Amino acid sequence: MALYTALVDTITTYSGLSPAAFFTIAALMFVVYKTVCGMFVDPEDYDAKKPVAATTTTATLPEMPAVSEPVQMGDVTEEELRAYDGSDPKKPLLMAIKGQIYDVSRSRMFYGPGGPYAIFAGRDASRALALMSFDPQDLTGNIEGLSESELEVLQDWELKFIEKYIKVGQIVPD
Ligand code: HEM
Structure with a gap:
């Protein structure tokens, strides 16, 4: 209980907010952080997926005629x-x-x-x-x-x- 009272006092002293307001703001910041992170791909995941995607594309389009430079006749x-x-x-x-x-x-x-x-x-x-x-x-x-x-x-x-x-x-x- 002493620990809880000390924590509440510290929050109030340093942030000037009530504990309820402090935790609400902290929770909102966490949600925003997670949302923004979700919009980006981890660079490692991206590199790892790239060759797979390329292979899949080629493999699923076997009947497409190759787009190549016209042959001179x-x-x-x-x-x-x-x-x-x-x-x-x-x-x-x-x-x-x-x-x-x-x-x-x-x-x-x-x-x-x-x-x-x-x-x-x-x-x-x-x-x-x-x-x-x-x-x-x-x-x-x-x-x-x-x-x-x-x-x-x-x-x-x-x-x-x-x-x-x-x-x-x-x-x-x-
Ligand atoms: C009601 C009459 C016609 C309409 C509405 C029409 C419409 C069109 C349209 C929208 C295009 C695509 C243009 C583009 O995206 O570059 C086109 C291309 C073409 N039209 Fe017509 N056209 C008509 C009649 C004709 C006629 C009478 C001829 C020749 C006998 C002709 C020969 C061509 C050719 C050769 C192309 C392809 C050109 C290319 O290789 O870029 N059109 N036409």
Whole structure:
């Protein structure tokens, strides 16, 4: 009892608070400390978990095609280009404008199977793009007879492709 009285006296003398107020404030500070600590990860735990997380990610995504630098194809005939229409997920997705072939694999959602512009994949789509046409007859690199404005539209598409995609080759006659 003497110890309790001494403790209460000490608290009152040094903090100027009643024992009840002192313990309430101490308890609140402890809760705040624990809450803030809970927001951070122990550095050791973090380092220990990192490699596991990396392995798990790779292991759970085995079917994702590797995102790698586009492979240069060089000279390709129109017929050879058709094999790069996205039907084989292991092959890059290619598309040509004015005979220049671009790797459009990063836009598989546009040009891949089932995509809104899948018909352009594996083709020189110059005429279709110039005419803004989805007619299969326009799926050709032949731009003969196009008007000035249609050629301008095609030019805009070409600039967009040059900016966005990597050129990987050019179409050569069979
Ligand atoms: C109702 C008409 C159309 C609408 C609403 C439309 C809408 C769109 C949208 C929202 C995008 C995505 C743009 C981006 O995120 O960069 C796009 C891309 C594209 N559109 Fe259309 N489009 C239409 C007609 C056409 C037509 C007629 C053609 C050509 C025949 C065409 C060819 C393309 C191509 C090639 C891309 C992909 C460009 C790329 O690789 O970034 N679109 N379109």
